[in-house]
Ligand SMILES: Nc1ncnc2c1ncn2[C@@H]1O[C@H](COP(=O)(O)OP(=O)(O)OP(=O)(O)O)[C@@H](O)[C@H]1O
Ligand SMILES: O=P(O)(O)O[C@H]1[C@H](OP(=O)(O)O)[C@@H](OP(=O)(O)O)[C@@H](O)[C@@H](O)[C@@H]1OP(=O)(O)O
């Protein structure tokens with residue numbers, strides 16, 4: 093008997109996230125929501141073969157800290173999950189591990205944004221360059237060539253899941269370039285009156301929340317020493333960092349976010365990233381009003397997202413419906429959908445369908 097033949101077993105959602113994260117989200121409540129929709133929610137035991145725990149219709153996870161760990165045990169865990177997905181091509185994974193890997197690498201993430209058409213609507217990623225060496229002269233040259241201007245912000249390469257990945261610095265001059273801690277990404281600083289907009293996405297649903305952010309810095313601040321900070325002490329909902337206090341001379345003019353731009357960001361990034369659960373951090377540049385994407389997070393905190401669990405089960409249901417629809421389409425077209433060796437053909441077919449959508 094296959095997974096799809098067994099109706100009851102096809103309704104199991106296997107999930108994994110840290111205990112800290114599930115407590116924060118009050119995950120027990122999601123179990124109840126799942127039951128109301130005919131799903132059973134089962135926590136994966138990452139130390140045991142998944143084959144003995146399934147079959148799963150859906151795997152829902154926040155594995156960022158395990159992927160980022162990259163030690164022998166972590167690699168074994170991820171291999172086990174990837175093997176299960178390979179052996180069960182119909183299981184829906186929220187979100188695909190390769191897509192999460194892209195988001196764990198800030199340099200790759202900024203390149204994804206750069207390659208979208210969002211630039212045409214004044215949504216951009218601030219100029220950035222990867223810093224891999226400790227040679228200050230070489231780095232100064234690299235920054236100049238890339239067009240990264242002072243002040244700039246230095247962010248660790250790894251974006252999530254480690255203790256150091258939120259440790260950053262603002263660098264004001266060539267002297268400060270010695271404070272870059274490679275491997276990192278240097279990114280031009282965008283003045284935005286200390287307001288951050290967090291755009292949380294759950295499948296087709298999204299919600300924007302406002303957060304404190306870094307104050308404005310100017311090129312006239314060129315003599316300043318490097319500022320180091322932990323992003324979580326600046327931009328959480330309850331943060332009250334001195335670094336967010338505007339100078340008295342500055343007007344606290346409020347920026348405004350363009351709802352059409354938000355909609356386009358979700359539509360565009362969702363397909364480029366191939367992700368359902370992610371958050372986009374946006375700042376609105378003073379004067380120009382251009383929207384800068386400064387960070388994208390896999391499975392963020394969703395603090396302030398109304399009815400998160402309702403939207404999450406909605407996302408699971410619609411992902412399953414999409415997958416069943418495409419399966420029915422392939423069967424109508426004479427494809428053997430039970431044979432994963434047809435994957436290539438299916439993808440080719442899907443590409444041809446997409447051309448007409
Ligand atoms: N290019 C930039 N220009 C101006 N301010 C920036 C820029 N990039 C980051 N910041 C500020 O630094 C903070 C941390 O940056 P970023 O969001 O990249 O860090 P993070 O650790 O990945 O955050 P998160 O906790 O959302 O994952 C932002 O909330 C914002 O206040
Ligand atoms: O701390 P919060 O709950 O808010 O969530 C943060 C989340 O931590 P958690 O998933 O462990 O909770 C972080 O993930 P890791 O770097 O730890 O992998 C990262 O996604 C942040 O962007 C989230 O902050 P937000 O962007 O939502 O403000």
Ligand SMILES: [Mg+2]
Nearest residue numbers: 323327373387
């Ligand atoms: Mg951020």
Ligand SMILES: [Mg+2]
Nearest residue numbers: 251387388389
């Ligand atoms: Mg981040």
